[in-house]
Amino acid sequence: MDAIFEATIQVLANDGLIRLNTTRVARRAGVSVGTLYQYFPNKQALLFAALERHLAILAIAIEKACDENLHSTLEKIADAVVKAYLRVQMAQAEISPTLYRIALEFDARELLDLAGRRSAEAIEAALSTASDGRFADPGLLARTMTAALYGTVPAFCHRVLSPVDGREAEKQLTIMFRSYLVAQQSGTADVERKDANGAGLQAG
Amino acid sequence: MDAIFEATIQVLANDGLIRLNTTRVARRAGVSVGTLYQYFPNKQALLFAALERHLAILAIAIEKACDENLHSTLEKIADAVVKAYLRVQMAQAEISPTLYRIALEFDARELLDLAGRRSAEAIEAALSTASDGRFADPGLLARTMTAALYGTVPAFCHRVLSPVDGREAEKQLTIMFRSYLVAQQSGTADVERKDANGAGLQAG
Amino acid sequence: MDAIFEATIQVLANDGLIRLNTTRVARRAGVSVGTLYQYFPNKQALLFAALERHLAILAIAIEKACDENLHSTLEKIADAVVKAYLRVQMAQAEISPTLYRIALEFDARELLDLAGRRSAEAIEAALSTASDGRFADPGLLARTMTAALYGTVPAFCHRVLSPVDGREAEKQLTIMFRSYLVAQQSGTADVERKDANGAGLQAG
Amino acid sequence: MDAIFEATIQVLANDGLIRLNTTRVARRAGVSVGTLYQYFPNKQALLFAALERHLAILAIAIEKACDENLHSTLEKIADAVVKAYLRVQMAQAEISPTLYRIALEFDARELLDLAGRRSAEAIEAALSTASDGRFADPGLLARTMTAALYGTVPAFCHRVLSPVDGREAEKQLTIMFRSYLVAQQSGTADVERKDANGAGLQAG
DNA sequence: GATGAATGAGTGTTCATTCAT
């Protein structure tokens, strides 16, 4: 039932994870607990579904941004990726910290990995076709960027709720990503020279 | 009792946050629940104490790294900060994701803010005395770096457990930080030009 | 569930207030604790409900006695009120002291006030229509009588359990009430002459 | 230790019976729990001691009032007894309801009986020597008066805290007691004629 | 005699899950 699903999100936003229980979700959805358990085997499944959808929205946004920037410049790619990610996070600011709590509370490694992999692949595709640069290992860069993006933002997004602060975050992150890409491309950093073919961060 | 404290960390590492309850912690510490409650007023206080200690160790490590790199080059500062942060996180890899779960579960904003502020101030001091560069707003850079560091690593550190992966993470993060600092200093990024006096990310 | 309600009364009578706990009540009612908490939000509510019912029975008994004695003589009114009150108390002799313990343990002032007010109003109505007397302030008398009745009996009813002792109590109380009413009506008491318009005891 | 005893009264007045625990009492007395348990075998003994003292003060006050009114008139005896009882209750208004809670909570029948018996005996002595009346059974009257006094007042004294209300209570009770005595003496009440030699209320 | 840290049974309350209707 889609109503149950919506109710989960609403309860999460209004009452928080601790006060979320199956009865409350069912009541909000206008059904009985029994019905809820006919659609979701248990509470965890319910929460995972909510997290899964949030991550899917995120991945789709990044994929779209990358698709629209194939054959574009590095600058534009970096800008688009950061902007796309932050747009979604800001729009779901109410629940996204809670969703990350779910990811930690239960072991949602797979879910995070999947979303991370989709994003990293999309970014890699964009970087590989960039009009103004080539990389030894675009996949490494893509995974690192994804890790930084998925890691940095949510941990702080409960502190970056206002549009103003969100804007600042976007600018600084954009600068960081752009300069990272440029640094890796030109190969001027000592460290990079030695380790360009390392595994990098696992995106996810 | 220090045994209670140690037991909390152990239970957190072995059983996870959901399965952590006061009785279990007490039993592991070899004392009774009553004794536990003589040292900690409630469960939250117990968990906050664990988180607080972890964050203090982090902040101290970064402060030390910065103090040792006053009047140093930007490269060395970036290297030292990243290395210091990761050293601590890798050493506490078992529990640090769980500790961050605590921070989300209960509202530990203050604790995080304090640690973030200490780190940002130390980094700012180092950047301000850098031998090879001046910044319009070193505080902004310091806060952004802190945010990126504190945000990126813990969300993924349960995935970056092995020393090998830890090394890779260190390299990529170092490149990112170095190039970010250089980009901000030289002022070549379009975005930066427009927004150099923005407030940036709130570190914490 | 009515079984839960009955069980509360039984546990109160057999084990006393200190040994009454939700689990015991539930077991006695033949249900689980969870079920109990579906009908009563918490322990206090459970106990208040028991007290409330007892007080309602009392108030109804007095109201009925007064209604049946409108336009009757003072003697008959006094007799009827005392008899009605004592009938109920004797019938619930097992639990009524315990119920008063509840009233003291938690703050049940409102509940007591309500029952007292109902009784006082009924008595006032009867006194006002008495065929053989007029009073300056029938409300004052009614409130004082209520206070004396509600106060005197329960504090001692665990000592006045047997029908024999109950009978004695009834006689003495009846004499006291009758003579009080007569004294107030004829105005022969010195004290009364000075204070006939005082506020009297708050019934409840 | 007398300090422990005082502390019990204070904690009872400030924190109430529910929040009274041995540790708190000991701390307030400036001693350790261990010391407390050297003077009182358990918590109940501690509370009984407090109740005992309160009841003793009450009994002494009534005894004194009666002693001063031997060979006096019925009116004066009634006045003196009511006044003496209320004086003590009003003076200890803060704790007396709580003390009665103790009496109900634990089984303090003996303690109450003792105080009641002392009061009843003193009243009987006064009534027996009254200059203006003789009674078939002064002991019965004395016990009934004690029961009414001990019963009526405490149940309502938490509602009759202000001196003003206390005064009103005193007046009405005095009228009731006086007229009761007069009624019994003259033997005009129908009920009384039949039952003058009944056992009456057990004073306590 | 005094101390106070340690004990652990006991309490109120919650909530995921089941299953008879």
Place this chain on the structure above:
DNA sequence: GATGAATGAACACTCATTCAT
């Protein structure tokens, strides 16, 4: 398929009492 009453294990926390120092 839908319901929601019933379940009962689990948990945070308290406090009377003990006993080694």
